[in-house]
Amino acid sequence: MAAPPLPEGLVAVVKRDCETCRTVAPVLAELAEVTSLTIYSQDDPAFPEGLEVTDDRDLSVSWHHDIETVPTLIRVGANGEEARTVGWSLQQWRALAGIDQLAENLSLPEQRPGCGSMSVDPDLVDTLRARHSGSLLRSRHLDLAEAEDEFEYMHRMGWSDGLPLVPPTAERVLAMLEGTSRPPDEVVAIVPPDLVQATVEKIAISAVMAGCLPEHLPWVITAVEAVCNDEFNMHGLLATTMPVGPVIVCSGPGTSRIGMNPGVNALGQGNRASLSIGRALQLLVRNLGGGRPGGVDRATHGNPGKLSFCFSEHPGPFGSLASSRSDIDESTDAITVFAGEGPRCIVDQLSRTPESLAGTLAENLRSMHHHKLALAFDAILVLGPEHVRVFTEGGWDRTRIVAELEARLQLPYAEIVRGAGGIAEGIPDGLGLESLPKFSPGGLMLAHAGGGAGLFSMLIAGWVNGDSGSRPVTRAVQY
Amino acid sequence: MASKVLLDPTAESTPAERQRITRPESLDGLTVGLLDISKPRGNVFLDRIAEHLERRGATVRRYRKPTFAKPAPVDLRHEIADQCHVVIEALAD
Numbered sequence: 001m002a003a004p005p006l007p008e009g010l011v012a013v014v015k016r017d018c019e020t021c022r023t024v025a026p027v028l029a030e031l032a033e034v035t036s037l038t039i040y041s042q043d044d045p046a047f048p049e050g051l052e053v054t055d056d057r058d059l060s061v062s063w064h065h066d067i068e069t070v071p072t073l074i075r076v077g078a079n080g081e082e083a084r085t086v087g088w089s090l091q092q093w094r095a096l097a098g099i100d101q102l103a104e105n106l107s108l109p110e111q112r113p114g115c116g117s118m119s120v121d122p123d124l125v126d127t128l129r130a131r132h133s134g135s136l137l138r139s140r141h142l143d144l145a146e147a148e149d150e151f152e153y154m155h156r157m158g159w160s161d162g163l164p165l166v167p168p169t170a171e172r173v174l175a176m177l178e179g180t181s182r183p184p185d186e187v188v189a190i191v192p193p194d195l196v197q198a199t200v201e202k203i204a205i206s207a208v209m210a211g212c213l214p215e216h217l218p219w220v221i222t223a224v225e226a227v228c229n230d231e232f233n234m235h236g237l238l239a240t241t242m243p244v245g246p247v248i249v250c251s252g253p254g255t256s257r258i259g260m261n262p263g264v265n266a267l268g269q270g271n272r273a274s275l276s277i278g279r280a281l282q283l284l285v286r287n288l289g290g291g292r293p294g295g296v297d298r299a300t301h302g303n304p305g306k307l308s309f310c311f312s313e314h315p316g317p318f319g320s321l322a323s324s325r326s327d328i329d330e331s332t333d334a335i336t337v338f339a340g341e342g343p344r345c346i347v348d349q350l351s352r353t354p355e356s357l358a359g360t361l362a363e364n365l366r367s368m369h370h371h372k373l374a375l376a377f378d379a380i381l382v383l384g385p386e387h388v389r390v391f392t393e394g395g396w397d398r399t400r401i402v403a404e405l406e407a408r409l410q411l412p413y414a415e416i417v418r419g420a421g422g423i424a425e426g427i428p429d430g431l432g433l434e435s436l437p438k439f440s441p442g443g444l445m446l447a448h449a450g451g452g453a454g455l456f457s458m459l460i461a462g463w464v465n466g467d468s469g470s471r472p473v474t475r476a477v478q479y
Numbered sequence: 480m481a482s483k484v485l486l487d488p489t490a491e492s493t494p495a496e497r498q499r500i501t502r503p504e505s506l507d508g509l510t511v512g513l514l515d516i517s518k519p520r521g522n523v524f525l526d527r528i529a530e531h532l533e534r535r536g537a538t539v540r541r542y543r544k545p546t547f548a549k550p551a552p553v554d555l556r557h558e559i560a561d562q563c564h565v566v567i568e569a570l571a572d
Contacts (some may be wrong), residue, residue: 137486139486139487139488139491140486140487140491140495141484141485141487142484142485142486142487142495143483143484143553144483144484144485144553145553145554145556145557145558146483146554146557147554147557147558147561148483148557150485150538153485154485159488159489167483167485168485168486168488169483169484169485169486170484170486173486189506194490196490196492202488203488205486205488206488210486262565284488287487287489288489288490289490290489290490302508351537
């Protein structure tokens with residue numbers, strides 16, 4: 001709906017339920033005598049008594065003209081609003097009205113703060129936004145019967161990942177859109193497998209259903225951009241029989257602002273921001289992209305992380321995963337998306353030297369997917385703070401840790417060739433090699449998360465890497 | 480007007496209407512809804528249909544649209560879907 005224009009002259013917005021408005025009622029009467037004054041009343045068109053009042057009980061004028069306080073006095077010229085003052089200030093009202101003697105014969109205080117406008121009442125604001133800005137939304141409206149249970153309806157429509165969803169009403173979607181400066185109709189990405197345009201609005205609908213708050217939306221939008229491209233290959237990730245899904249690793253000061261938890265139980269349950277951001281991405285792929293289990297999603301087992309797998313990193317001591325993979329520095333909010341399966345724990349409670357701990361980690365990394373397979377899969381190793389401490393006390397930084405692990409992960413060809421050890425799986429025969437590295441360059445990535453107690457790290461194994469599979473993608477969060 | 484409106488999260492490439500269930504083999508023991516669309520004498524036709532159906536062992540429930548000029552309200556459609564296995568919509572003029 002277009003903003004209703006304000007009439008030329010002076011405009012006052014008031015409500016009876018405001019003591020300051022009642023205080024200034026005689027001033028309004030005086031102004032109405034000597035100038036062109038239009039009064040809008042938010043709660044009672046009979047207030048102020050004896051004056052001509054325009055009914056704004058639907059708050060459309062207040063909403064469209066950003067009235068935050070009543071009384072608000074506005075001077076409107078031929079080209080629209082020229083000046084406004086909020087609350088009561090004798091000096092400011094005189095200046096705005098251009099009447100030096102205004103209220104001269106009234107015994108009023110010099111000034112008095114106003115009251116909150118009804119158009120910014122937290123209980124009303126979502127409804128008002130839907131009423132006055134609802135036309136911004138382009139998505140199809142689906143009417144439900146009075147007696148119909150909307151939660152069961154959403155399950156029946158196939159929108160759910162198996163858990164209840166928050167009903168995406170216009171009120172909620174418009175409130176969600178407040179979380180980004182991007183317009184609702186901006187196309188962010190083309191979502192596989194059906195190659196459908198993901199507008200900011202459609203992403204906001206998914207974010208509502210997933211349980212996001214508006215401040216989570218920029219992270220969801222960035223994650224959508226990061227997975228929907230040839231490099232990450234979301235289509236392949238869906239279609240594979242392997243149990244992988246998009247893993248979102250978040251870093252930067254914004255992670256704590258939105259309440260993410262890099263500490264105790266960092267990869268687990270209980271954190272709204274992490275779980276709802278990861279879930280919103282998956283719901284978008286499911287509902288907009290059309291990627292559903294049994295359809296294009298052909299996973300043999302899947303993993304619980306395909307509901308949502310998103311976590312944040314501790315800052316320092318050797319930089320974030322995002323900063324290690326790009327020129328994005330640690331003060332910038334960023335995400336890295338990785339085609340990964342569920343995490344598994346690596347225990348080493350006795351190593352107190354980096355060499356010993358690196359040995360443990362390398363042995364475990366070697367067994368990833370199959371101890372005789374090399375080069376095909378990437379991994380994120382999520383070091384727990386106590387393991388990080390062993391490395392930092394030993395003077396190893398990120399580069400050194402990766403290099404030392406890679407050195408321990410040169411797999412002797414004779415051990416990994418097909419048939420070796422009585423196991424058919426392995427690397428093809430006859431390549432004439434001495435050894436093969438477990439990981440391709442850059443394929444072993446480090447992240448830093450977890451609670452302060454526990455000498456553990458977590459291995460997130462990847463899917464087919466490189467051009468034939470998926471490459472991790474790092475992006476700065478776009479607000 | 481329906482009290483609840485949701486925004487469609489999908490690509491909107493399929494009709495929003497839900498699909499019909501498959502036709503039953505027989506009407507034995509089923510509840511059949513008869514929807515009068517409010518055209519004149521539709522009730523005469525439906526009275527006869529009801530007699531036949533009841534003779535064949537079906538339970539009949541009667542419904543009526545407020546006006547033939549508009550689609551059945553979503554609440555009425557939900558009520559029928561909730562209470563009946565089958566619905567017959569009749570037009571007479």
